[in-house]
Amino acid sequence: MEATASAKYLRGSAQKARLVVDMIRGKDVNQALAILRFSKKRAATGIEKCMRSAIANANEAAEKANISIDPDDLWVRTAFVDRGPTKNRRRVRPAPQGRAYREQRHFCHVTISLSNDAKPVKGSKPEAADAAKPAKLAESKRRKRGGATAAPRAKRATTKKEEPEATAEKPATKKASKKKAKTEE
Numbered sequence: 610m611e612a613t614a615s616a617k618y619l620r621g622s623a624q625k626a627r628l629v630v631d632m633i634r635g636k637d638v639n640q641a642l643a644i645l646r647f648s649k650k651r652a653a654t655g656i657e658k659c660m661r662s663a664i665a666n667a668n669e670a671a672e673k674a675n676i677s678i679d680p681d682d683l684w685v686r687t688a689f690v691d692r693g694p695t696k697n698r699r700r701v702r703p704a705p706q707g708r709a710y711r712e713q714r715h716f717c718h719v720t721i722s723l724s725n726d727a728k729p730v731k732g733s734k735p736e737a738a739d740a741a742k743p744a745k746l747a748e749s750k751r752r753k754r755g756g757a758t759a760a761p762r763a764k765r766a767t768t769k770k771e772e773p774e775a776t777a778e779k780p781a782t783k784k785a786s787k788k789k790a791k792t793e794e
Contacts, residue, residue, distance in 0.1 A: 612667035616659035
């Protein structure tokens with residue numbers, strides 16, 4: 610069973626709220642609530658309220674479906690933060706050289722989804738993906754790297770081997786080349 614809750618128009622920027630949400634993603638509900646409770650980030654209080662709302666939504670959905678659910682079995686399946694509107698306040702802040710900056714008030718929207726299904730194990734992958742990986746790896750090893758990174762390597766490797774042969778055929782100066790041209794005629 611899956612339950613979702615969202616908190617809209619939370620004060621603070623989405624970037625700062627994402628730092629908190631990244632700490633709880635994939636954790637058990639009790640562990641996530643403990644992290645949020647003792648976090649020093651300002652966004653943690655709003656995210657904690659959203660988490661408690663998601664737990665209540667899971668209990669309510671379980672009661673409607675006539676299923677017994679243990680809140681301790683829930684874990685954070687997905688958690689993400691979207692950017693909300695940025696409201697320009699009618700206040701200004703002093704800036705260098707006599708200028709003034711407008712203050713901006715940032716808002717964000719938090720969405721948390723909980724599940725009581727079995728957690729996927731990090732090390733396990735589908736078998737089809739494992740079979741395709743060695744073939745792709747072997748193909749990438751055969752392929753030469755292109756672009757600016759490959760050019761200096763290829764040039765160095767060829768100049769060391771071919772340099773003695775090239776110097777034997779070419780004359781060192783212009784005068785020597787003119788003398789060689791005259792002798793050939």
